[in-house]
Amino acid sequence: MKNMYPFLSLLLVFLTLLSCKSDTKEATGDTSEEATQVVSEKPVVKERKIPTEAEKKQAKSVLSKLMVTPELKAFTSFLVSAQLTDLVMKDEGPYTILAPTNEAFDNLEESVRNGFLRRENKEQLTAVLRNHIVSGSLDSATLFQNSKNGNYTLTTLNGETLTVTKEGNDIVITAASGVKAKIGKSDIQGSNGVVHIVDAVFVSN
Template identity: 40%
Template sequence: MKIKLLTLALMSGIALAACSADDTDADMAATTPDPAMTDPATDPMATTPDPMTDDSMAAPGADMDIVANASNSPDHTTLVSAVQAAGLVETLQGPGPYTVFAPTNAAFDALPAGTVDGLLEPDSKDQLTGVLTYHVVEGSLDAAALTQQIEAGNGEARLTTVAGGELVAKANPAGGVTITDAQGNTANVTTADLRSSNGVIHVVDKVLMPAS
């Protein structure tokens, strides 16, 4: 998109320069990029999110595993650290396939003070493992398949996690999909279908918690 917009901006500049070669102001305007053409915040087309590129885990490597793709995301450093602390790296690098609902750093930061530090303590490894595997569903469940399950379930899909608990997926009236955990907390899928060699990642804006 940015390349196309930049090309249009350059073409406009050439046309203006040809019509007003002696007009210094016009020439300067033609060679100065329009902020609206280069700034995603003011580009009306940029407001439509692309689930494959509109996240910090952008342009994932389909030939890389789930852990490798998450490790390349600056917005999932807490998740990666937790996976390492729980000893789940090898598991999530396995053949799978897996569907992972990946909370952002901000999602972990929103937990009550001390929660993350407590989970990362060596004595809390079993609890941490339970929380993380509660975000993982066996099979590669992309957005299309998830939507089909929601429709087939009369508005909701019940997903059994690797931890053994259940997540409930529903269509969000505002668009997209929501995931509700065993404690009644609801997360939004903010970016879908980040494909990896051993499954698919959906980014969520809250940490999903199993039954206490």
């Protein structure tokens, strides 16, 4: 019995060494496979999306022209509030936009200007904005030429009448409410119309 202890001890040591060797081999084998997989994987290349013709037109729409014109920031913001952006971006039109400047909105009475921001006045805001949009693409030369022979009238998307007159070298737009606006920077061309910048907002007095 005593003679077996050295033999059992030797056998235990041998089994322990064998087990460690096997574990090391398995670990080395797994790492090698993982490395092989990493090396063999090809980098994923994202496919470039090609814009459609409709998307190209929208990117050049009159809305895009309004958005990149700093002095029209307020008008553009109100278009968003009234949910009219799709009209001037996705609709074929063409449209003529008589866009008031930031200063024109600042010149309104504070109660009127703040009223545009109230949710319950959305319908009123929409009507005011639609009074600055006319069907058809009318450049400044057309407006100037037609106003030379007397009063030239336009009908807005809200059904109001705008009267175009010539005062010296200026083109003046008069709303049915009596508000007069002079065209400043003009002929900002978009894919679905043209933008003219005016110095007043067509609101009812």
